[in-house]
Amino acid sequence: MKLLRRGGSDDSDKPEVSVPEAPSEEDATQAASSSRVTEGKGRPTPKRRDAEGKRRGPVAPAPLTAKEARARRKAARKSKSKDQRKAESAQRRASASERRNRMLAGEEKFLLPRDRGPVRAYVRDIVDSRRNLVGLFMPLALVLIMTMFLGPVIQQYVTLAMFVMMLLMVIEGIYLGRMVNKKARARFPDSTDGGFGLGWYAFVRASQIRKLRAPLPRVKPGDAI
Known part of the structure; x- marks a missing residue:
């Protein structure tokens, strides 16, 4: 349709402007149905616990004292x-x-952190394949302590014997530490586990009674490693 100028004259030089027609009832029905179908796509995805209907309460703070921790354990046992x-x-x-x-x-x-690794396992095998003098220190020390109550003269001999045992134990410990470090470096040249810590680990294991060692020995005395 043409727009008339004010005054009723017709402006034939300007282009015609079309006015959009009102949407029909069928188009309005289709738009409404489309909006109902895509209504939920714009919402954020709910969390899993909300979708499953699970509700989690607030987490209780950690106990501040040992008394509070004991009280909580006692209450949990009663429940x-x-x-x-x-x-x-x-x-x-x-x-x-x-x-x-x-x-x-x-x-x-x-295994405990001190026992982990191939180097420590190799050192345990070396110690377990030997008959170590330091392994007899604990049982002999108990016997010597019991004999100290027999008299003052015996106490002098017991004291001397214990001193000699401690000296031999120190000498064997130094030798054992150097030996295991040398063999461990030859077997594991790229390992950083060594030095005094590895030697002390071997000495402590050698001083224990064989049946009480943990982990248990994998080799017998005299086996080649």
């Missing part, structure tokens, strides 16, 4: 029945026993 406490205790003992058995067997995952 459980006697049978539940027995079952949990049995499960803890079984789990601890399994971890200890695997540690004694030498499984790397269950």
Whole structure:
């Protein structure tokens, strides 16, 4: 349609301007249905715990004192029945026993940090394949201490014997430390584990009774390493 100028004259030089027609009822219905279909796409995705309907309460702060920690453990025990406490205790003992058995067997995952690594395992094999004099120190020391109550004269001999044992133990400890460091450097040239710490580790293991060593020995005395 043409727009008339003010005054009623017709301006034939200007272009015609078309006025958009009002949308039909069918178009309005289609637009409404489309908006209903895509209504939820603009919302953020809900969290998993909200979608599953789970609600988590606030986490209790950590206990500040040992007394507070004991009070919490006591309250937790009271909230459980006697049978539940027995079952949990049995499960803890079984789990601890399994971890200890695997540690004694030498499984790397269950070893203490001081025992981990191929170098420490190699040093343990070296010590376990030898008959060390320092391994007799503890039982002989107990015998000598018991004999000190027999009389003053015997005490003098016991004191001298213990002094000699300590001197021999120091000499063997120095020799053992140097030997394991030399062999470990030859077997593992790229390893940084060595020096006084490795020698002390070998000395401590050699001073223990063979049956009480942990991890348990993998070799017998006299075996080639």
